[in-house]
Amino acid sequence: MDYSDANFGKMQEEAVRRVMEMQQRSRSAVGGDRQTTPPPQKDPPNDIFGGLLGGIKLDEEKALIALLIYILHKNGADIKLLLGLAYLLL
Numbered sequence: 001m002d003y004s005d006a007n008f009g010k011m012q013e014e015a016v017r018r019v020m021e022m023q024q025r026s027r028s029a030v031g032g033d034r035q036t037t038p039p040p041q042k043d044p045p046n047d048i049f050g051g052l053l054g055g056i057k058l059d060e061e062k063a064l065i066a067l068l069i070y071i072l073h074k075n076g077a078d079i080k081l082l083l084g085l086a087y088l089l090l
Contacts, residue, residue, distance in 0.1 A: 062088075062089050065085055065088050065089055066089065068085060069082055069085050069086060072085075
């Protein structure tokens, strides 16, 4: 294939056209999907943990790590280990 300036310009125009076409398809797919499905609802915040944690999202893994930190702290674990585990919560 000849890569002259004219041919390169045509390839570039074709690439731009395909990108715009794909963007339009994705917008129509997302726009059509929004109309048929209801918006996701957030779970109501737990007031007990919401005030204590200051808005930190707590999933199962983070809760398990936090519990492990607490247990290790009560048993006199090394502070470096506790800080390492706390870093995982970030």
